[in-house]
Amino acid sequence: MHNPYLPEDWTIMAMREEIEDHFFLELRPPAGSRVWEYTPGQFCGVSILGIGEAPISLSSSPTRPETLQMCIRKAGRLTSAVSKLSVGDVLGLRGPLGKGYPLEQIQGRDVLILAGGLGMVPLRSLMTYVLDNPERFGRLTVLYGTRTDLEFLFYDELTRLGKSGRAEVELITQEVRPGGRYRPENGDRKGFVTDLLAGGFCRSPGETFVAMCGPPVFYRYAVKTLLEKGFSKALIFMSLERRMECGLGKCGHCSVGYRYTCVEGPIFNYWDAYNTPELIEIREGQPWINS
Ligand SMILES: Cc1cc2nc3c(=O)[nH]c(=O)nc-3n(C[C@H](O)[C@H](O)[C@H](O)COP(=O)(O)OP(=O)(O)OC[C@H]3O[C@@H](n4cnc5c(N)ncnc54)[C@H](O)[C@@H]3O)c2cc1C
Ligand code: FES
Missing domain, CATH: 3.40.50.80 (Nucleotide-binding domain of ferredoxin-NADP reductase (FNR) module)
Structure with a gap:
């Protein structure tokens, strides 16, 4: 049975620096692996053994299920390590995670x-x-x-x-x-x-x-x-993105008020955002949305 905590090794088929420090990747699944069924707006956990894992959005469409595409900005530990990879290397992928567009x-x-x-x-x-x-x-x-x-x-x-x-x-x-x-x-x-x-x-x-x-x-x-x-x-x-760890509603790292944004998000509608002001920055005590 599929274990949602366990990453699978996907192989990088194409990689390019899309703009400075932003890397576009196209990956193919391990032989015999399940096809990912996902909805636009969902994300996945990208990992390298011994370095870490980060949530990364799926940029490809489920209408083209042979590969997954993503674009990763070099920001810290994991993403810097990803930027040094090349075609033929493997990345750990866990997902699909979160809730996409309705x-x-x-x-x-x-x-x-x-x-x-x-x-x-x-x-x-x-x-x-x-x-x-x-x-x-x-x-x-x-x-x-x-x-x-x-x-x-x-x-x-x-x-x-x-x-x-x-x-x-x-x-x-x-x-x-x-x-x-x-x-x-x-x-x-x-x-x-x-x-x-x-x-x-x-x-x-x-x-x-x-x-x-x-x-x-x-x-x-x-x-x-x-x-x-x-x-x-x-x-x-x-x-709306928040810091995430498990991506599965278990660890509580992504909680905002009573919401676990990893499973209820990252896609939220206007009213979710309006009723959960911590989801988006509020400046000078003013609500950010006109009601
Ligand atoms: C649902 C979701 C989808 C995402 N999709 C993408 C994507 O498609 N492409 C992409 O490049 N990045 C994406 N990110 C952001 C990415 O996960 C973070 O930049 C991640 O921290 C990078 O991991 P790292 O180990 O390289 O950096 P880290 O070592 O974790 O540090 C990176 C820097 O960013 C800060 N940071 C980390 N996470 C957050 C956060 N959520 N909000 C604000 N600051 C933060 C840290 O304090 C540090 O300064 C997404 C995040 C979420 C939650
Ligand atoms: S990231 Fe663990 S509960 Fe959301």
Whole structure:
């Protein structure tokens, strides 16, 4: 029987430095292993024996089950060790963990993907899932903002998608740097991701499902703008990450109030976030969301 605490050895089939210190990996399962059935938004435990384990989002889609893809930022002990690996090496993987997006609720709706920085990693899973099931969903819009244009992840893939007409894709960056990916000829813009929302990209905001992921400051302004533009609180979902260990609701490391975010999250809806303010930073004692 499958033991959810025990990592399996997956082999790195492809690896590249997507942007500085952010490593894209594609892995194949050990021979004869079960196929992972997961939902976009779920994550896994990535480990190296003797070094440690970290929760990492699945960036691939369950519609393409042969491999798993992820993008890992070099941040500390485990992720630095991962950055030194190469094709053919193995990584321990445990999962799938957590709760993903409510696909039944999204069915038949337009989908808005709203990403800030590294938030594009888990959202790419949902994006690919929607693209692979066009008959189940309405129009797809992807709005992606970064602090500088050196930080655009999956730039070529997103630009190609926008040009293909299968989705409306808009990239925006606050700052253009030498050697960055900003290309005005591709339609890239300068500014904040909320500027794109103000541009009115969605035809029927009140009916559109919104999946968002980014740093805390991104949520604060993006949620405010979404509500001003008439998006429905019931259809706003966000990915909120906390420190995690077991990922299985046993150790309590991820608890926020009465919630174990590893099993109840990392995907939460607006009302979960609103009723659990510790999930997102509150500044100067002010609630971060307009009620
Ligand atoms: C559900 C989930 C999904 C994630 N997906 C990804 C992903 O797709 N790609 C990716 O690169 N990272 C992701 N992370 C973050 C990643 O798990 C952490 O950066 C992890 O700590 C790296 O492990 P490490 O041993 O390399 O670093 P560590 O040695 O643990 O230290 C890294 C640094 O980050 C700090 N830190 C650790 N965890 C957190 C946290 N949750 N919040 C704030 N600060 C923290 C530490 O204090 C330290 O400064 C995810 C986290 C969660 C909870
Ligand atoms: S990480 Fe152990 S209970 Fe959530």
